[in-house]
Every structure is written in C-alpha cells, then in structure tokens.
Amino acid sequence: MAQRLPVLFNKKPCYDIVFTQSFEELWDELEALGASEKKLCIVTDSNVNHLYGAAVKEKLEGQCRKVCIYEFPAGEENKTLDTVKGIYQYLIEEGFGRKDMLLALGGGVTGDVTGYAAATYMRGIDYVQIPTTLLAQCDSSIGGKTGVDFDGYKNMVGAFKMPRLVYMNMSVLKSLDDRQYFAGFAEVMKHGLIKDAMFYEWLISNMYEICERDLDVMEEMVMRSCTVKKLVVEKDPLEEGDRALLNFGHTIGHAIEKAKGFSLYHGECVALGVVAAAYISWKKELLSMEEYYEIRDMFVPFYLPITVEDIDPDEIVSLTKSDKKVEGDKIKFVLLKKIGKAVIDSSVTEEEILAAVKEIHFSEEDAYE
Numbered sequence: 001m002a003q004r005l006p007v008l009f010n011k012k013p014c015y016d017i018v019f020t021q022s023f024e025e026l027w028d029e030l031e032a033l034g035a036s037e038k039k040l041c042i043v044t045d046s047n048v049n050h051l052y053g054a055a056v057k058e059k060l061e062g063q064c065r066k067v068c069i070y071e072f073p074a075g076e077e078n079k080t081l082d083t084v085k086g087i088y089q090y091l092i093e094e095g096f097g098r099k100d101m102l103l104a105l106g107g108g109v110t111g112d113v114t115g116y117a118a119a120t121y122m123r124g125i126d127y128v129q130i131p132t133t134l135l136a137q138c139d140s141s142i143g144g145k146t147g148v149d150f151d152g153y154k155n156m157v158g159a160f161k162m163p164r165l166v167y168m169n170m171s172v173l174k175s176l177d178d179r180q181y182f183a184g185f186a187e188v189m190k191h192g193l194i195k196d197a198m199f200y201e202w203l204i205s206n207m208y209e210i211c212e213r214d215l216d217v218m219e220e221m222v223m224r225s226c227t228v229k230k231l232v233v234e235k236d237p238l239e240e241g242d243r244a245l246l247n248f249g250h251t252i253g254h255a256i257e258k259a260k261g262f263s264l265y266h267g268e269c270v271a272l273g274v275v276a277a278a279y280i281s282w283k284k285e286l287l288s289m290e291e292y293y294e295i296r297d298m299f300v301p302f303y304l305p306i307t308v309e310d311i312d313p314d315e316i317v318s319l320t321k322s323d324k325k326v327e328g329d330k331i332k333f334v335l336l337k338k339i340g341k342a343v344i345d346s347s348v349t350e351e352e353i354l355a356a357v358k359e360i361h362f363s364e365e366d367a368y369e
Contacts, residue, residue, distance in 0.1 A: 134184025197340025
C-alpha cells in the first residue's frame with residue numbers, strides 16, 4: 001500500500017509524493033490526473049531507459065492517447081540547453097500540445113531537464129517526477145526547482161515549475177551502484193543536520209540497514225527526508241528566504257564540483273561542502289569541536305569523502321563568488337547553530353572559506369605528516 005505525502009503551494013494542495021516499492025500503482029496515479037486523455041512522453045537518459053524505460057511504458061501502453069520515450073545521453077555534461085532543445089524538437093514532431101504530459105524517469109539531471117522543458121514548452125505543460133536515484137528521490141524531485149547548467153556553472157538557467165505528482169519506487173534504488181547510492185545519502189544527511197536532529201540520530205542508528213538497502217528502511221528514510229524538504233519548500237516555495245537553508249554544503253560543494261570537472265558526483269561534493277560548512281560553524285563558535293568532528297566522521301561509514309585531492313583552494317574560493325547565492329559581494333552562507341538547526345549567515349569571509357577548503361584538502365604533504 002503506497003504512502004502519501006501532500007505538498008502545499010501557497011497553503012493549497014499542489015501535488016502528492018507517493019512512496020511505494022514498485023511501478024504497479026503508477027497508472028492509477030496518472031489516471032487520477034486525467035492522463036487517459038493525454039499523450040505521455042517519458043523523458044529518460046540512456047542508462048535509465050535501458051533499465052526501466054520499457055517496463056514503465058508497458059504499464060501505460062493502451063491506457064492513454066499515446067505513450068512514447070525520448071532518450072538523451074546520460075551524464076551531468078548533458079544537463080544543457082541543447083538537451084532541452086532536443087526535447088522541444090521531439091515534442092513538436094510528435095504533436096504534443098499544452099494539455100499533454102511529460103514523465104521524468106531518472107535521476108536529478110533528468111528531473112531538472114524535463115522540468116525545465118515542461119516549464120517552457122508552449123509556455124507550460126504538465127509533468128510528473130519518477131525519480132530513480134536516492135539523490136533525486138530525497139532532494140531534486142521535490143520543490144519545483146528546474147534548470148540546466150550553463151558553460152559549466154551549475155543551474156544558472158532555470159524556472160520554478162511544480163510537478164503534478166512525484167512517484168517514488170523504492171525498489172529502483174537496488175539497481176544503483178554503491179557510489180551513486182551513497183552519493184545520494186549526502187542530501188539525506190543534510191536534511192537531518194539542518195532541520196531534524198532526531199532524524200539525524202535515526203540515520204546513525206539504522207546505518208547497517210541503510211547500507212544494506214533494506215526496502216522498508218529506505219522507504220522510511222526517503223519519506224522522512226522528503227518531509228524535511230517539504231516543510232522548508234512549503235514555507236518558502238520561491239526561495240525568497242528560509243529555502244536557502246537547503247543549500248547547506250552547496251556553496252563550496254558546487255565550486256569543488258566545477259573545479260574537478262564533474263568527475264565527482266554531486267552528492268560527494270555536497271558531503272565535502274557540509275564538512276567545510278561545519279568547520280566554519282565551529283570556528284565561528286556556533287558548533288563545538290566535538291560536534292564538528294562527529295559530523296565530519298559520520299560521512300565515513302556511508303562511504304562519502306571528507307577530504308579531496310588535487311584542488312587549488314584559492315580557485316575554490318574564487319568559484320564560490322559565481323554561486324547563485326551571492327548578493328552584492330556577500331555570500332548567503334548556510335551554517336549550523338547546532339545539529340538540527342541551520343542559519344543563514346552573510347558575514348562569512350573569504351579567509352574563513354579558504355581555511356575551510358584547506359581543512360578538507362588532502363595534499364601529498366599531509367600524507368607525510
């Protein structure tokens with residue numbers, strides 16, 4: 001039996017997040033949105049299409065006016081306007097109108113690209129998120145932020161576009177390789193750190209089951225993580241205030257991601273950014289030393305990095321200045337007042353950021369000390 005989490009927009013019901021362990025209930029959910037009268041386009045990447053494209057299409061075939069699949073090459077490097085252009089071209093050729101619907105089947109890249117295409121094709125077409133990675137399930141599929149990278153700068157072009165539904169099948173998480181699965185866990189840990197200390201403790205207590213990918217434990221983990229994001233998004237749907245708290249770890253994380261040429265997963269960079277932000281929080285006397293080291297070390301059992309090689313700390317600081325969260329010459333940095341309580345701080349200096357980056361930078365000299 002699927003569990004549901006309703007998301008509000010301007011205090012009115014907007015869409016449901018559905019938690020289940022198969023694709024069996026997908027058509028029932030789409031039919032409730034009037035899909036039987038629509039054309040449906042499943043947008044997915046080359047990796048996910050191979051795994052789930054045919055299975056999802058089979059569930060929908062014969063139930064609606066038409067169902068088709070648009071595939072684009074997998075990888076963060078394809079989160080671009082060119083990929084969106086390809087979606088536009090396909091929808092035009094297949095005769096999709098404003099009353100039809102897109103289904104984003106895949107990870108964060110697929111969700112962001114499909115959502116942006118939905119926001120802009122014919123000035124807006126409905127779409128549904130069907131996230132297949134832990135990162136997408138716990139973070140990017142929730143809240144209506146869509147967009148693409150531009151010349152290597154993360155999410156510089158985008159729009160707010162709420163999905164009609166988010167359908168989460170926990171069983172797909174078992175097909176992820178270990179590195180991709182645990183990269184998504186960084187966003188889960190982030191949610192506990194910024195808003196829910198009890199959830200953070202629950203994650204530690206259920207470490208073994210999470211690592212073993214127990215379906216029931218993953219479902220509870222994803223639902224609790226989504227609950228944190230839902231509460232933040234409902235309070236600030238257009239990122240005018242508190243929603244910025246969700247950027248904890250992202251300012252330095254995005255800079256590392258770009259400096260490393262996207263060779264590290266987004267979640268791995270977020271983990272590094274969280275450690276750096278926790279370090280700044282300690283040095284600004286918001287966290288105790290013990291809290292900082294606990295936060296840092298808790299990423300290790302979940303196979304996430306707490307140090308990074310082959311970066312230039314000065315370059316990382318420079319890249320943070322091109323972050324979307326810069327206002328004037330000040331960065332809206334997210335720090336921790338305590339575990340479970342994040343705050344926005346515009347007083348973080350370049351020197352403090354540099355010290356934090358040096359803290360997580362592993363160099364050859366460190367190995368000999």
